[in-house]
Amino acid sequence: MNHSILFEKKITRIILALIAGLTVGFSLPPWGWWPLSIFGCALFFQLTKVTKSVSEQFLVGFVFGFSWLALGMSWMWFLTSIGYLIVAILFASFHGVASVIGSRFNSPMFARPIAHTMAEALRFSLPFGGVPLATLPIAISPTRLSDISAIGGPILTTWFVLQTAALIVGYLNRRQSRQPVAIIFGLFIVLQIFGQSLKLVNTTSETLRIALVQGGGPQGVLAINARARDAFDRHLKVTQTLQSTDNLDIVMWPENVIDVAEFAISREYLEIASESKRLDAQFVVGITEDAGTNRFTNAQIVVQPNGEITSRYDKVRRVPFGEYVPPGLRSFLKSIGAPVDQIPSDAVAGKDPAVLKLQQTDVAVTISWEAFFAGRANSGVESGGTFLINPTNGSSYTGTILQSQQLATNSLRARETGRWTLQCATTGFSAVITPQGKITQRLGIGESKTIIADVPLNTGRTIYSRLGDRIFIILLVVGLIFCRPMRRIRDQNDH
Numbered sequence: 453m454n455h456s457i458l459f460e461k462k463i464t465r466i467i468l469a470l471i472a473g474l475t476v477g478f479s480l481p482p483w484g485w486w487p488l489s490i491f492g493c494a495l496f497f498q499l500t501k502v503t504k505s506v507s508e509q510f511l512v513g514f515v516f517g518f519s520w521l522a523l524g525m526s527w528m529w530f531l532t533s534i535g536y537l538i539v540a541i542l543f544a545s546f547h548g549v550a551s552v553i554g555s556r557f558n559s560p561m562f563a564r565p566i567a568h569t570m571a572e573a574l575r576f577s578l579p580f581g582g583v584p585l586a587t588l589p590i591a592i593s594p595t596r597l598s599d600i601s602a603i604g605g606p607i608l609t610t611w612f613v614l615q616t617a618a619l620i621v622g623y624l625n626r627r628q629s630r631q632p633v634a635i636i637f638g639l640f641i642v643l644q645i646f647g648q649s650l651k652l653v654n655t656t657s658e659t660l661r662i663a664l665v666q667g668g669g670p671q672g673v674l675a676i677n678a679r680a681r682d683a684f685d686r687h688l689k690v691t692q693t694l695q696s697t698d699n700l701d702i703v704m705w706p707e708n709v710i711d712v713a714e715f716a717i718s719r720e721y722l723e724i725a726s727e728s729k730r731l732d733a734q735f736v737v738g739i740t741e742d743a744g745t746n747r748f749t750n751a752q753i754v755v756q757p758n759g760e761i762t763s764r765y766d767k768v769r770r771v772p773f774g775e776y777v778p779p780g781l782r783s784f785l786k787s788i789g790a791p792v793d794q795i796p797s798d799a800v801a802g803k804d805p806a807v808l809k810l811q812q813t814d815v816a817v818t819i820s821w822e823a824f825f826a827g828r829a830n831s832g833v834e835s836g837g838t839f840l841i842n843p844t845n846g847s848s849y850t851g852t853i854l855q856s857q858q859l860a861t862n863s864l865r866a867r868e869t870g871r872w873t874l875q876c877a878t879t880g881f882s883a884v885i886t887p888q889g890k891i892t893q894r895l896g897i898g899e900s901k902t903i904i905a906d907v908p909l910n911t912g913r914t915i916y917s918r919l920g921d922r923i924f925i926i927l928l929v930v931g932l933i934f935c936r937p938m939r940r941i942r943d944q945n946d947h
Contacts, residue, residue, distance in 0.1 A: 473519030513551025524586025653870030766802025
């Protein structure tokens with residue numbers, strides 16, 4: 453075969469890898485065409501079957517990962533175009549390497565999904581704590597398929613999507629092996645169907661009446677370009693529409709709506725305490741306080757009707773290059789012209805479990821970015837949280853890509869923990885989510901309103917809450933090791 457034909461075929465495979473990645477990207481919110489997640493992965497696995505050289509295997513995997521993640525994380529472009537490209541290239545490289553590794557085994561139908569799940573697990577953690585956005589679990593979050601997250605969280609759910617796609621490819625190609633493939637595929641379906649019913653969670657007879665306050669306002673506004681009091685005034689105005697006859701137990705404000713040097717001696721504290729007394733309800737509010745030179749804290753605190761501050765949780769998972777610049781990089785980035793002046797101060801990381809203590813119960817809490825990390829929500833449930841809250845501030849972002857993915861992520865967190873989950877945002881989306889992942893109430897972007905919900909308190913823990921991620925990472929490694937001897941056995945038989 454002449455070189456021109458080989459080159460044309462190589463270009464065709466690269467174009468198809470690009471299409472496969474974009475297909476997965478469009479399965480994500482806000483587009484939300486979830487079947488495309490499986491279809492796109494299946495197309496990619498079909499391509500890897502006919503890609504032989506190591507360099508082309510890497511390139512096809514890289515193009516697939518880059519087009520998927522560049523589309524799914526395109527919101528980042530409006531904050532930092534350089535950072536956006538670096539992140540997309542880095543994580544695409546993970547999938548390029550996974551494509552090579554998955555093709556080194558005699559059972560690629562299983563090795564490839566494992567390798568790409570490991571690539572995803574790696575980007576959930578590295579670098580700087582990971583960036584678990586634009587993920588396959590987020591794509592299938594509106595469906596019963598994601599019930600499997602109650603068993604194995606984001607890692608098992610990622611593998612499930614990839615393995616389903618690989619099995620479809622195997623079923624279509626291996627005409628002599630359809631029966632065992634169909635049996636395995638059937639087992640996966642049974643697993644996801646019973647994923648929800650396997651939750652070891654109990655609903656108590658107690659409920660709390662909670663108001664979520666969304667102040668509204670413009671998007672695409674960085675904190676350094678906004679007056680600190682503006683967001684507070686918007687949320688105070690909406691709060692004042694609530695009445696004592698609403699019989700509220702809790703009023704919740706989003707992340708860092710209150711930006712002061714010290715909350716306990718601020719004008720804002722007095723106004724919150726006054727509203728808490730007027731409504732006879734606990735206030736759970738997001739504050740940002742000074743913590744020394746060019747340092748600040750991002751916390752959620754509880755204010756009682758008598759004015760006492762009784763509980764506090766400081767954000768543990770900070771946004772890299774958003775809330776802090778990793779140590780040693782600020783001077784370097786400044787020297788090459790990066791806009792580090794947009795991050796003049798670094799957030800101080802908290803160290804406590806993700807829980808707040810209320811009068812009636814404990815509540816698990818993830819502040820904004822932390823919602824994307826299943827372990828933070830589980831930390832609060834381990835510590836006794838009977839429902840989950842996610843106060844967040846999305847006003848810095850343009851469009852609805854990130855906000856839609858955060859809402860889908862909280863749907864997964866609800867399933868994983870077996871808890872009612874409340875997302876409370878400054879500009880949207882604020883929402884109430886059942887333990888089954890169903891969104892029952894939601895406010896749109898820019899709306900200035902409240903949501904009032906009677907939230908049941910749940911006890912007990914799901915299988916995933918008890919097991920965590922580590923066991924599934926170990927199983928992935930063991931599965932890949934198990935695939936390797938199969939090649940050796942075949943080689944020995946051939947000789």
